[in-house]
Amino acid sequence: MKRLLPYPAMSLFLLGTWLVLNQSLAVGHLVIGAVLGLVLGAAFGRLQPPPLRIRNRRRLFRLGTLVVGDVIRSNLALLRIMLGGTTRDVRSGFVTVPLQLRDPYGLAVLACIITATPGTIWMSYRAREGLLLIHVFDLVDEADWIRLIGDRYETPLKEIFE
Structure with a gap:
């Protein structure tokens, strides 16, 4: 699962952003947003960002x-x-x-x-x-x-x- 969805929060954020920008919950937009979330979330993982540590x-x-x-x-x-x-x-x-x-x-x-x-x-x-x-x-x-x-x-x- 981690390999398909390395950054689930990022993928979910991208899906939500897509839906908000298109102002639609139509099935087509849900599918496109989910695909973008998966693909761009995986691409984000390839960037190898440093771990986020929020201290306060x-x-x-x-x-x-x-x-x-x-x-x-x-x-x-x-x-x-x-x-x-x-x-x-x-x-x-x-x-x-x-x-x-x-x-x-x-x-x-x-x-x-x-x-x-x-x-x-x-x-x-x-x-x-x-x-x-x-x-x-x-x-x-x-x-x-x-x-x-x-x-x-x-x-x-x-x-x-x-």
């Missing part, structure tokens, strides 16, 4: 609620800027953030958090130096962004994954 599930939940709040707050701030509610000029820019986080799953979650937050995007990561480059739509103070990412996201991610 409670912290993961708190980080998730924090991120949801940050995304909502960022949406409102960006909406204010776009609709002209602010009188100051918006200055976009790049920020280089030094990271101590090295876990690939932690870095992937950080990439999702940064990219999902309106007004910021993950540009590149230099693993050897541990430097993350992000673009910020409304850059006021680089030091604030470095501190924000380090304290608000990197520290909890290190507690969760390392």
Whole structure:
């Protein structure tokens, strides 16, 4: 069974994603989703990902609620800027953030958090130096962004994954 379904959670996730994207529970979509789940789940196994170890599930939940709040707050701030509610000029820019986080799953979650937050995007990561480059739509103070990412996201991610 393990050979046919090496990552059952991944296969189930892919099936669910297929059904949600197609907004249908028709037999044809169930079959296609199941086939995609099996094939892509097996392909995922060939990548030989490192084992996932979540060290602090409670912290993961708190980080998730924090991120949801940050995304909502960022949406409102960006909406204010776009609709002209602010009188100051918006200055976009790049920020280089030094990271101590090295876990690939932690870095992937950080990439999702940064990219999902309106007004910021993950540009590149230099693993050897541990430097993350992000673009910020409304850059006021680089030091604030470095501190924000380090304290608000990197520290909890290190507690969760390392």
